Amino acid sequence: MLWKKGRQSDNVEDQRSLRTGGPRMKLSIGMVAVIMLIALALGENPLQLLALLTQGGGSNSLTTEVSPGQAPGNDESAQFVSAILADTEDTWTTIFPRLGKQYEEPKLVLFTDQVSSACGFTSSATGPFYCPGDRKVYLDLGFFQELGHLGAPGDFAQAYVIGHEVGHHVQNLLGISGKVHDLQSRSGSAQANALSVLLELQADCFAGVWAHHADKYRSMLEPGDVDEGLNAASTIGDDRLLRRAGRSISPESFTHGSSEQRTYWLRKGMESGDIASCDTFSVAAKK
Numbered sequence: 001m002l003w004k005k006g007r008q009s010d011n012v013e014d015q016r017s018l019r020t021g022g023p024r025m026k027l028s029i030g031m032v033a034v035i036m037l038i039a040l041a042l043g044e045n046p047l048q049l050l051a052l053l054t055q056g057g058g059s060n061s062l063t064t065e066v067s068p069g070q071a072p073g074n075d076e077s078a079q080f081v082s083a084i085l086a087d088t089e090d091t092w093t094t095i096f097p098r099l100g101k102q103y104e105e106p107k108l109v110l111f112t113d114q115v116s117s118a119c120g121f122t123s124s125a126t127g128p129f130y131c132p133g134d135r136k137v138y139l140d141l142g143f144f145q146e147l148g149h150l151g152a153p154g155d156f157a158q159a160y161v162i163g164h165e166v167g168h169h170v171q172n173l174l175g176i177s178g179k180v181h182d183l184q185s186r187s188g189s190a191q192a193n194a195l196s197v198l199l200e201l202q203a204d205c206f207a208g209v210w211a212h213h214a215d216k217y218r219s220m221l222e223p224g225d226v227d228e229g230l231n232a233a234s235t236i237g238d239d240r241l242l243r244r245a246g247r248s249i250s251p252e253s254f255t256h257g258s259s260e261q262r263t264y265w266l267r268k269g270m271e272s273g274d275i276a277s278c279d280t281f282s283v284a285a286k287k
Contacts (some may be wrong), residue, residue, distance in 0.1 A: 001155045002220050005077075009086035013042045013109045013136075014078055077141050078110060080277075084159045088166045090215040095275060097269075099174070106169040107136040108162075130159055130168035132177065137165040150235050157223040157232035159265070162209050167206030170275075171199065180281075190252060200256040201265045204233060205278035208269020216273065218264065226270065233262040 006098040089105050096103035109115060114123045118133030131138065144158045171177040180199050184192040211229065215221040234240065237259025242250065257261065268277055 001159060001222060001225055002085075002274060003155065003159070005085050005144070006218060006220065007086045008078060008079065008082040009105075010109045011085060011089070011105050012078065012082045013107055015109055015115060016141075018269035020030065028035045028063030080155065080158070081108065081110065081139065081141075084162045085166070087214050087218065088163060088210050090218075091210045092166070094213070095209075096173075101173070104135070104173060106130075106166065107134075109138045110142055111137050111138060112142070113140070128165050130172070132167045132168075132172045135169060135172065137162070137169065139165070147232060147235070152228075152232035152235040154225075154228040154232075156211075156221065156228045160211070160229045160232050163210045164203045166210070168199075170206050171203065176202070191255070193252065195262075195281075197257050199253050201261055202278050202280045204257070204262050205269035205280065206267040206275065208266045208271075209273055209275055211270050211276065212273030230263050230267060231268075233266045234259040235264040237262050255275070 012079065022076045085108050089103075093103045093105075109117070112124075114121065116122075116139055117136060117138060119129075121165055122129070122138065124142060126138075127143055128139045132135070139162070143161070147161070169175065177199060177216035180195050184186070184195050187195065205212070211221065211226075236256070238250075238254040238256055239258040239260075251258070257265075263279060
């Protein structure tokens with residue numbers, strides 16, 4: 001990605017100097033499989049448990065730790081995140097007036113190991129997340145290393161993760177997530193989980209809409225970036241994680257959607273650049 005050509009966002013809060021916790025573990029491929037198996041057996045997101053236990057080791061991702069006292073945001077990792085966040089701001093600020101609304105930019109908090117938000121005290125095991133209570137995206141850069149460990153390295157793969165979380169902010173501003181949560185409260189567990197998956201798939205599509213605009217209007221993407229993003233979406237599909245852990249495919253246990261679903265909706269957003277194309281709920285209702 002040609003991310004250095006763009007501006008930096010003013011909405012990054014770097015809390016990495018507040019890092020707590022001990023040394024980080026390095027795990028073998030076999031240990032990774034066991035961790036995924038345990039997580040799936042407990043009904044948890046395998047990536048979340050993996051992120052909690054292993055956030056060290058080498059990779060091609062843009063990851064740097066900040067020591068206490070270091071000025072926030074002066075390393076390449078923070079600059080990358082800030083540049084991607086800025087580009088999502090430019091995209092959604094352009095799109096929202098067409099919907100008769102004004103885009104409110106979210107804050108993005110960089111943290112290490114654990115963080116306190118309006119959604120509670122959270123560890124890195126949660127992975128990147130968006131908290132609607134304070135309208136902030138939270139990111140431990142160690143998660144990018146885990147993408148590399150799972151076979152999805154690269155800067156656009158990482159940018160896709162940011163775009164996905166910002167997609168949840170867009171859902172919040174448009175009232176989509178609120179309506180879904182209300183419906184979930186009146187639904188059985190199976191339907192509530194299915195609705196959660198559809199919400200995640202829509203966030204994938206919204207990430208694709210951002211990528212479309214970043215490429216069309218600011219020429220940020222390079223050859224291979226699209227494939228890199230689609231590979232990331234496929235790599236973290238629930239069915240692929242289940243298969244990697246040696247488990248049978250169980251759609252009712254999905255948290256974010258299958259590899260095929262995640263790839264489909266990310267691609268749809270990238271190809272159309274139109275938020276209207278991301279109605280995962282209507283498409284699911286027709287099936």
